[in-house]
Amino acid sequence: MIKVQLEDFDVGEEYQRLRERASAGAIVFFVGLVRDMNLDQQVKGLQLEHYPGMTELQLEKIVAEAKTRWPIQDASIVHRVGDLDVSDQIVFVGVNSAHREASFEACHFIMDYLKTKATFWKKERTLGGDVWLDARESDLKAKDKW
Template sequence: MIRVQQEDFDVGEEYQQLRNRASAGAIVFFVGLVRDMNLNQQVKGLSLEHYPGMTETQLNDIIEEAKSRWPIQDASIVHRVGDLDVSDQIVFVGVNSAHREASFEACHFIMDYLKTKATFWKKERTLEGEVWLDARESDLKAKNKW
């Protein structure tokens, strides 16, 4: 399941969606939040934009790549766009499989690929003004380990 939306999401509901298989023995998920600090600057919020249609295709491709590498049953990505404030939820990534190791690794992989292969543009609102964010070297290194 893939959703790109402005509305917040309910982690409990997303978790319940992944409990739909009796053969699932493990569910792993990650929730990303807007931090109040980035690169030594106070952050007031974050604005995210995307390219509708293309972004969803990219997210689907990331999930399909994870399914080709690990024996996962289902995966879910919910990514918010629009204006977000500090501590708002940005992203939910969840995976289920028969065993925990596949779920852990696939969830980690999906997040690392999401940060570098999905078309989202991020603009931080700081005390000094607004600034567009570029891909971080650490995100590129994380993706390359896979």
């Protein structure tokens, strides 16, 4: 399941969706939050924009790639857009499989690829003004390990 939305999400509901498959023996998920500091700047919030239709297609391709690499059963991505404040939830990535290793690896892979391959534009609201963010070098290196 892929969702890009303005509204917040309920981690418990997303987890329960992944539990519906009786053959799942492992569920791994990641939740990303807006943090209050970035690059030594005090952050007040974050604005996320996307390209509707294209972004969802890219997320579907990332999940499809994960399914070719690991024996996962289901994967879920919920990504928020719009104006977010410090400690708001940004993203949920969840994966289920018969065994834990596939779930861990696939979840990690999906998150690394999401950070570098999906068309989201991020603008931080800082005390020093608004700043558009580029992909970090560490994110690009993380993607390259796969």
